[in-house]
Amino acid sequence: MSDLVVTxxxxxxxxxxxxxxxxxxxxxxxxxxxxxxxVGMNIFQTSIILFYVSIGCKKGATISILEHGAGHHGVDPTxxxxxxxxxxMLTAIVVSVSxxxxxxxxxxKVYRKHKTLEEDEILMQLRSE
Amino acid sequence: MIWELDLAILILVIVAAIGVIQVKDLLGCAILFSAYSFLMCLLWAIMGAVDVAFTEASVGAGVSTVFFVAAVFRTTRRTKD
Amino acid sequence: MKAIGLIIVVLAGALLLYSTQDFPFWGDPASPAGTHTATYYLTKAFEETSVPNVVTAVLADYRGFDTMFETGVIFCAGLGCFVLLRLSRSRDEDSYYRHVATGITLHIKSAKIPDVSSEFERIDTLWTPYDLIVKTVCRLLAPFVQLFGLYVIAHGHHSPGGGFQGGVILGASVILIAISHNMRTAIGRISEKTIHILMAVGVLLYSGIGALCILLGGNFLDYASLSRILFTNEIEARSLGILGVEVGVGITVMAVMITIYNNLSSDGRLDEGL
Known part of the structure; x- marks a missing residue:
């Protein structure tokens, strides 16, 4: 039972x-x-970024900016x-917005040509041409 | 990292994601997507990724919403699903 | 289509959920991702670059190539937006002018009033009067937003921030002016030509610093070799090199955000905007 809770x-x-x-x-x-x-593509991207950030997470650790003076006498990576x-992931976010x-x-541009954003209506217009 | 807070915000993020893809109005979709990005930013701040959270707060919740609204303004709000 | 999509999604999701059983626990300090190179970066970054924010040090120094090409991708995205919308616009012949003192609107076909006239301002068909309060508050707020953007770029060594975030904030301040006034005002402050030059200058600054390192006898983006012209030791030179490339990234990101907004919100005509 406690095994399940831990998992x-x-x-x-x-x-x-x-x-x-x-x-x-x-x-x-x-x-x-x-x-x-x-929007679906963007949700997919953010979820992958979330996955990466979850991998980097460490229990009982602080953010990765060294404390004042900590760098001079050895840093404990834990x-x-x-x-x-x-x-x-930082660069991935800015690339995703561009x-x-x-x-x-x-x-x-698609809307300028077809006057609609619905996929099936665009396909219908293309077929009738 | 505090797992209770993490779990609560993750559930809110999933609710927001379902809302974003189900809402029947693209302008509402833009605003909900902004809320989704901001919740995501909170999640990363909890996990200690402050740089990533800062980027998401300025990019995802700020500029990307403006782009979205601009595109909706130049096209249409109507959507079938 | 919906049923097929649902089946694919459920199958892929089940496969991914099954694969999570081999993962280390969330927040496990001994997980493989945090034990090899990450340990090196955490222990050595401050000694080698004198930058307390390890993320900035790794972003601009150890993984400088990665960031340089990401900046290139952002530059290409700005260029792509420009080519897609601005170059293919349909030129409309009619122009509208508003007499500022009386508010009378003129509709002129295939002619233009010279831009030097201060009595008339050019408008387009969607023009509505602007709210005085929104206009004034946004004009007062914009310099402070820009100051914060510059602080975020310059203080990225010691606090969260850096070129990407600061560039986006600087771009957002110009977008704020474009929304609260109109886009003609924002383009009057920072013209389209300037934005396009800045887009290229940022990438040039980044790769130029890299090339300068080669000229001074080091490897590409090896900032330690900059110490000969900066008259400092190698560690300080690396810190200053990081600041230089962050400025380059900030300039490119700012210009790209402005150009994407301008083209999207005016459909490539750069007239009124939102």
Whole structure:
């Protein structure tokens, strides 16, 4: 019984992260509106960033900015959170917003031509041409 | 990291994500997505990723919402699902 | 489509949930991710670069290539937005002018009043009067937002922050002016040409610092070799090199955020905005 509780407490973060990822994937596959698909993509991205940050998390440690004077006489790495996932994900967020901007620009161009953002209506217009 | 707080905010994040993809109005979708980003930022601040949380607060909840609203303003609010 | 999507999602989700059983527990100090290079960065970063914020040190120094190409990706995104919307716009012949003193609107076909006229301001069809309170508050707030952005870039060595966050905050201050007044005012403050030059200058500054390191006899982005022209020891030179590339990143991010906003909100015509 206590084994189950330990597993539950240790893993629930990853499980909820997978659920969030699947919500994003479902929106990308099943939604009809182009902007809804983009939002799904963004949810997927943020859930992956959440996953990376969860990996870097360390129990009983503080944020990865060294205390004043701590650097001069040896740093104990177990006192600080792993900074590597943070570095990788920090750039990923800014890149994700710029790709979101480009994707919205494409959506505006599609709307300019077809006067709709619904996937099935665009397909119908393309077939009738 | 405080796991009770983490769990509560994770559940709120999932509720917000479901809300974002289910709402039938793109402007509402933009605002809900902003709330989703801000909750995500809180989650990262709890996990000690202060730099990532700061970036998300300025980018995800700030500028990306403005882009979204601008795109909705230039296209349409209507959506079927 | 919905049923197929649901089946795919459930299958993929089940597979991923199954794979989590091999993971270390959440927050485990002995997890493999936190024991190899991360330990090196935490113990050596301050000795080698004199930057207390390990995230900044790793971002701009140890993983400088990564950040440089991410900056390149952001630059390409700004360029892509510009090409998609601005270059393919349909030029409309009509222009609208508003006489400032009386509020009378003129609709002129295929002609323009010279821009030097201070009695008329150019508007477009969606023009509505602006709220005085919002206008004044946003104009007063913008310099403080910019000051905070500069602080975030410059103080990234000692506190959370750096080029990416500071650049976004600086860009947001210009977007604030564009929303509270109109986009013509914001473009009058910082023109389209300036923004495009700044976009390239940021990337050039980053890669230029890297190239300077080669010229001074080191490797690409090896800031220790900058110590010969900065008249400091190698550790201080690395810290200053990090500041230089952070400024480059900040400039590019600011310019890209402004250009994406301008093109998206005006559909590439750069007239009125939101």
């Amino acid at each position: 539950l407490l240790g893993k629930y973060n990853y499980w909820l992260c997978v659920i969030l990822m699947m919500i994003g994937l479902y929106a990308m596959i099943a939604k009809n509106n182009l902007i809804k698909k983009l 006192h600080y959170i792993n900074p590597l996932p943070h570095v990788l 790709t979101f901007g480009v994707a919205l620009a494409l959506a505006i």
